[in-house]
Amino acid sequence: MSFLWPQFLWLLAVLPLLLVLYVWLLRRKKKLAVRYASLSIVHEAMGAGQSLRRHLPPLLFLLAIAAMLIAAARPMASVVLPSNQQTIILAMDVSGSMRAEDVKPNRLVAAQEAAKGFIKDLPRHVKVGVVAFAGSANVAQLPTTNREDLNAAIDSFQLQRATATGNAIVVSLATLFPNAGIDISTFGSPGRQQLQGVPIDQAQRPKPAEVAPVPPGSYSSAAIIMLTDGQRTTGVDPMEAAKAAADRGVRVYTVGVGTVSGETIGFEGWSMRVRLDEETLKAVATSTAAEYFYAGTATDLKKVYETLSSRLTVEKKETEISALFALGAALLALLSAGLSLLWFNRIL
Structure with a gap:
């Protein structure tokens, strides 16, 4: 617990003085009581047999003063409260490697089911958007509270080639901030097309949207959850995209599915070896003040989404x-x- 005005805590030093004053009054009362001729009157004055009742009201009043002094110091505490998170973007990998069956029944189906369970458990006021990415990234569903539309978008995923994790982050940001001028063309190197008579390294490209950086993770109205099973093979550098998210205070939670060591998978007559790039996923999450999760099985993936x-x-x-x-x-x-009125017909 911390205090906004800790200087007021010095007033607590008054409490021992009040306790000394109370003891002094009791002794003074005792000296006056012995002057009475009748011992019964002395016993009545001293409250014989009622020591607890005698001291309880003053003790409660002393505690009340202590509580008031602490309140004056304006205490602060960490309290668990409902989040004001209004929009969550699910960026889901639909590259060909997602058909691997090391996560039963396969990575894609397990991810789809876990994502739909995640959406079902969210409060109804939270909007969810879906971005599907492979060699490129596209908005499968704009942020909405309609759970049926979200489930339909997730069920409609089609596997494609390549993996562009950076593009997924950029498109997710553009979905969260549609008027901010966020565009993939402003990231990384210029496009492949060469302007006539101009070398490619001198080709002009759109300038990235300027934004005043804020502390990473400080934007509490939205978050991005990116699930992937491979490493980036094309598109925007994920760390550059993560920096753009961090500058806007948006957290990017990353979820890794599949084998870290790598696995060879066949797809449409092609054979490819995919490896989970945990190092980059962890770096993306850390740079945006978020977390990285690894899901090696369908059960793990479900638990990740529950978390x-x-x-x-x-x-x-x-x-x-x-x-x-x-x-x-x-x-x-x-x-x-x-209690003082009830027991002694007076206040303290």
């Missing part, structure tokens, strides 16, 4: 709790006064 669902729907926030201490002080003061 992400809980992370994205609730979050820890530093919240001022001075009102709670003020309420506690008021209740303690009322209880102290009530």
Whole structure:
């Protein structure tokens, strides 16, 4: 727990002085009581047999003062609250390697089922968009709260060649910020076409959209979840795309599926060897203040999405709790006064 105004905590030093004052008043009362001729009156004055009742109301009042002083220091605490995450983009790999059956029944089907389960468990107000990527990246479904449209978009995936993880991040960002001028052509090297009479290294390309960088992960209204089973073979450098996300405060959670060591897979008469690039996926997640998850089986993949669902729907926030201490002080003061009136017909 931290405090916005910690200087007020010095006032807690008054409490021991109040305790000394209370003890002094008790002794003074004792000295006055022995002047009475009747011992029964002395016992009544001293509250014989009622020591607990005698001291409880002042003790409660002392605790009330302590709570009020702590409230004055404006305490802050980490509290789990519902997240204000409004939009989540699912960027899903549909490259040919996703037909591998090391994740049953195969990587693509397992990813589709896990993604649909993830969407089902999200609060209804959260919008979800779907980006499918292989050699290029395309928006399969714009952000929506319609779960049926999202499921239909996920079921319509068609396997393609190559893997462009950087493109997936860029298209996801462009979907989140449609008016920000984010375009793949502004990333990396110029296109392959050479302008007439101009060398390719001198060809002009659109300037990237300028943005004032914010702390990574500070944009709490949206997040990107990218699932892939291979390493980038074409397109934008994923680290460059991750920097663009980090500059906008958007977290990019990465999920790796498949073998880290590599596996040879056949697709449409082609034979390819795919390897999960965990190093890059971890770097993308770290640079955007997010996390990387590895899913080696369908069960692991389902658990990953369950974890992400809980992370994205609730979050820890530093919240001022001075009102709670003020309420506690008021209740303690009322209880102290009530017990004093009930037992002694006076307040303290």
